[in-house]
Amino acid sequence: MAVAAEIEPERSNSQTVRAQLAVRDLVLTGALKAGEHVSELSLVGRVGVSRTPVRAALHRLAEEGLLEPRAAGGFTVKAFSDRDVLDSIEIRGVLEGLAARLAAERGVSLTAIAPLRRCLAELDEVVRQTGRSVEIFSDYVALNARFHAVLVGLADSRPLERQIERAVNLPFASPSAFVMVQSTMPEARTILTIAQDHHRCVLDAIEQREGARAESLMREHSRLASRNLALALRNQETLDLVPGAALIRSSSIA
Amino acid sequence: MAVAAEIEPERSNSQTVRAQLAVRDLVLTGALKAGEHVSELSLVGRVGVSRTPVRAALHRLAEEGLLEPRAAGGFTVKAFSDRDVLDSIEIRGVLEGLAARLAAERGVSLTAIAPLRRCLAELDEVVRQTGRSVEIFSDYVALNARFHAVLVGLADSRPLERQIERAVNLPFASPSAFVMVQSTMPEARTILTIAQDHHRCVLDAIEQREGARAESLMREHSRLASRNLALALRNQETLDLVPGAALIRSSSIA
DNA sequence: CGTATCCGAGCTGTATACAGAAATACGCCT
DNA sequence: AGGCGTATTTCTGTATACAGCTCGGATACG
Known part of the structure; x- marks a missing residue:
């Protein structure tokens, strides 16, 4: 056919x-x-x-x-309001925060955290790069996805993994959903730097078994996505960079 | 057939x-x-x-x-380890905590919170009662389920409702899963009193828009279930009061 | 001209038939 | 007697046929 x-x-x-x-x-x-x-x-x-x-x-x-x-x-x-998207991001942040806290509280061996350290180093390189913006960002997206996935694995909890997987399945709630939006913005590099610092601090917190710190860091980390969402909703053209943007019926079509 | x-x-x-x-x-x-x-x-x-x-x-x-x-x-x-059950309860606590916090932060009208106040009053009566223990507890279970459901509704977030519904679908993760276990214990009334105080304080916190307090209260509230789980795992016979206990393969069959 | 009712098309829910794959059991070979 | 290969059986994945229901349109009536 x-x-x-x-x-x-x-x-x-x-x-x-x-x-x-x-x-x-x-x-x-x-x-x-x-x-x-x-x-x-x-x-x-x-x-x-x-x-x-x-x-x-x-x-x-x-x-x-x-x-x-x-x-x-x-x-x-299904149609999603912008608040639905915001809430979905917050849910992810809360669940990833729980994962980070559990990892910290229960303790993670150095060998278990090593892959994440390597991932962090690779991300460092990408952020340090000064090349074509789009390429940098798509590299970042791939590594960022891996970082989040491995981090969740540190909690070593099948129920939590299941729940997070479901939260992330919503395309605009995934950790990298709004990264590409940044690539169009002047302060792009700044945000990447901040996000990467979140990554680093979370790892430190987990290593030193600072559960509360790890949790609140992951929450704040997810709010970078919320901020990018707000930006994307202002200039509608950048919204096309977000997967599943067609599902978001902006309530403010003023 | x-x-x-x-x-x-x-x-x-x-x-x-x-x-x-x-x-x-x-x-x-x-x-x-x-x-x-x-x-x-x-x-x-x-x-x-x-x-x-x-x-x-x-x-x-x-x-x-x-x-x-x-x-x-x-x-x-599927088989569940006791830690899986514990994690499932913690996940519910974290998500219900998020619901309570959102309700508090976004504000809830008095008319919207009224049904929950009524539910709280009915629970008060049940806790105050001094009759057949089993009947009291099954009344409590029904009202408690309603309280939690209505509370989640206060957050007014479809994505969050969906996620919580999924978390609660695991029978031993539901808010009332381990309540019946208490009915066999001497300090039964004590726990109900504490749980009910959680309910009351969460409502107060939401009304006064104290988001952090509402959240941490709901988390602690869910940990009552964790504690009951630990107790139930000790005396295996009470475990039969928990729905889906057959799925829990106790790792410590010493 | 508006409204209610009836009829038909289309769609979903369900049952069943068929094909390919996996697990098992048997027999043969060593 | 034991291990391996093969054959059989049982299972799942897929396609299709059928029945009941829902929704939309057309017609008749107020």
Whole structure:
């Protein structure tokens, strides 16, 4: 089918996963507008699999929070207010803060923290660089994602990992969601420097078993994202750099 | 089928929901042991619906955290260490703490807080009562659940509600999970009194917009559950009063 | 002209049939 | 007698057929 060819032919192992990725992309790119009802049959044509995996994918995306189940059955694309986004970021901050505190309180061996130290050093290099801004930032995004993931692992708590994974699944709530927005701003380098100092201090706090400090640092760290969100909402064009921006219906279209 | 008759004939609207409830019960009662592989076909016979809704139910239960997806496909009943349970309770405390703080910081009108005040008054009465211990506690459980639910609503944040709902879905992480354990203990009344004082102080803190106080109170409040867990783990017989206790594989079977 | 009712199209929920993969058990070979 | 390979069986993943329901439109009536 012609339309199906639009979607990458990625022959992933599972049809369900393929459908999930395809539909998620449709939602995040705005091909399916917020509030719109998304029917199973229409997707069957678009992603080229039968109803069963499409159905499973829709349920999973509803669990992720991108779709909203209707009482009558079926799903609609969820719309997020700016406060919803803000709250999602705060939730992530609180949970990551808990992870940092647990790591600190329970103690982490030096060998366990070593990978994170290495990650920190790599981030240092990226921040120190003075090249093409966009490239620096995309390097930063990748390393930053790794840093956060490994940090959460230090808490060594499966329940917490699960909960954080869910919080981060909302694309605009991920630790790196708003980093690219900074790349368009004059004080870009400043913010990176501050964020990286957060990283460093959190590691120090964990090493010295300062739980409260580690926790509040991670919270404040997440608020960098909140601040970037506020900036992005002012100049609408930079908002396109944020994944899933199509879902954010700005309440202030004055 | 004879076996299907064991399950209540509850003709709920949806086959999927029926299957979900039935399988959840099988897991929580221990009919399906922790670690055991749960096959779709075997459940088809037990709950009396076809594979499609059973399959959907299994995926939902995996999302809830009661089942664990296997790489090869299918699911196993998840096992929880006591630390997993402890962490789950801590996660709930942290999230409910966030809810209380947001409510306090953003401000709550007196009319909005009124239902919670009423709930508090009803709890007061229950705590003051001096009747059959078990009845008092089951009354308390119901009211306590309502109190927590309404409190979370005060934060007025859909993302946070979603996240907390997920945290509470783990049966032993719910606010009332370990209340029944107290009913067997001599200092039962004492704990209820303390818990109720937490409730009262949190409301006061929210009214007076003391965010930090509201947050730390809710955290400490959740730690009552942690303490009850520790007690329940000592006398194994009281552990049966906890929903889903069958999933907790005590690491210390000394 | 507005409103209520009825009918039809489309969609979801459910059941089942089929294919491929994994686990198990059996038999054969060493 | 034990280990390995193969065959069988059982399972999951996927596709499709069917039934009931919901929603929208058209028509008739006030």
